[in-house]
Amino acid sequence: DQQVKQNSPSLSVQEGRISILNCDYTNSMFDYFLWYKKYPAEGPTFLISISSIKDKNEDGRFTVFLNKSAKHLSLHIVPSQPGDSAVYFCAASAGETSGSRLTFGEGTQLTVNP
Amino acid sequence: EAEVAQSPRYKITEKSQAVAFWCDPISGHATLYWYRQILGQGPELLVQFQDESVVDDSQLPKDRFSAERLKGVDSTLKIQPAELGDSAMYLCASSHVPGRSEKLFFGSGTQLSVL
Numbered sequence: 504d505q506q507v508k509q510n511s512p513s514l515s516v517q518e519g520r521i522s523i524l525n526c527d528y529t530n531s532m533f534d535y536f537l538w539y540k541k542y543p544a545e546g547p548t549f550l551i552s553i554s555s556i557k558d559k560n561e562d563g564r565f566t567v568f569l570n571k572s573a574k575h576l577s578l579h580i581v582p583s584q585p586g587d588s589a590v591y592f593c594a595a596s597a598g599e600t601s602g603s604r605l606t607f608g609e610g611t612q613l614t615v616n617p
Numbered sequence: 618e619a620e621v622a623q624s625p626r627y628k629i630t631e632k633s634q635a636v637a638f639w640c641d642p643i644s645g646h647a648t649l650y651w652y653r654q655i656l657g658q659g660p661e662l663l664v665q666f667q668d669e670s671v672v673d674d675s676q677l678p679k680d681r682f683s684a685e686r687l688k689g690v691d692s693t694l695k696i697q698p699a700e701l702g703d704s705a706m707y708l709c710a711s712s713h714v715p716g717r718s719e720k721l722f723f724g725s726g727t728q729l730s731v732l
Contacts, residue, residue, distance in 0.1 A: 507659070546621070546708055546723025547660065592659050604673075605721075607659025 506530045507595050509608035517616055522580040524611050526593030529574065533595040533606070538567060538578050541590045541610070550591075551578070583615045619643040621724035623709050629730045635697035638727045642691070642711030648672075650721070651684055651694050652708040660708055666692060699731045 507528045516522045526536075534555035539547035553560040553567045553576065560567050566579045580587055593608040622641040630636050642649050647668050652660040663682065665673040668689040677684065681700070686692040696703055706726045714720040 512657075544626075545725050546710070548723070549721065594659070605660075605662065607661070609658050 506533075507593055507606045507608040509593055509611050511611050512609070513612040513614070515614045515616060516583050518585055519582045522583045522587065522613055522615065524578040524591050524593075524613065526576050526578075526608055527574060528576075528595050530595070530597070530606070532597040535596045536567070536569060536576050537594045537605070539592040539594060541592065547592055585615045585617050588613055588615050621709055621711050621722050623724035623727055625727055626725065627728045629732065630699050631732050632701055633698040635695065636699050636729065637693055637695045638707050640692045640694070640709030640724060642709070643713070643722055646711035646713045646722070647689070648712040649686060649692050650710040651692070652710065654706040654708060654726075656705070663694070699729075701731050704729055704731045
């Protein structure tokens with residue numbers, strides 16, 4: 504039972520354009536969502552998060568949108584840079600302090616072409 | 618910059634053999650996690666420690682996996698006997714704020730191949 508799904512295994516965009524990574528979830532108990540970025544041979548690093556009381560959170564070039572009714576969130580990167588090329592994981596938990604119960608999606612490989 | 622240290626980086630073993638992975642969390646981080654990431658999937662929690670105590674090992678296959686953190690600092694994850702399906706990346710993470718997801722710091726992982 505895949506409670507967090509990232510349906511696109513890969514995404515390729517041109518430098519300077521927008522990258523949009525999508526994530527869907529099925530568990531209604533999830534109320535805190537995060538995105539992690541992973542470079543090859545490194546562990547995942549935290550990128551941005553959003554609580555279910557919000558529908559948008561922005562941090563520099565990164566914005567996460569949450570649509571609770573659709574159980575869908577997306578990560579927008581504008582403008583995309585070649586250094587953004589990495590695997591992006593969506594994750595969810597039931598509660599902002601339930602870090603041990605993170606459920607991850609399968610990941611999306613983003614490639615930003617110069 | 619402080620990092621979570623893991624060793625070895627790569628491990629190749631034959632099925633039915635025993636393997637062990639080591640993790641040294643960031644100094645002062647009381648919470649330590651072991652995750653398993655199978656190729657094409659996201660990381661999955663195996664066990665969580667708070668200091669030397671196991672907080673959550675509900676997803677740990679206890680018939681073959683064991684984890685310890687005897688002095689509440691570094692930790693060892695063991696598999697005995699290894700099976701083909703155990704081939705995966707084993708990630709260790711630590712946090713100084715229990716439960717706060719965005720405060721997780723991951724190591725680079727141990728890539729296990731079981732032949």
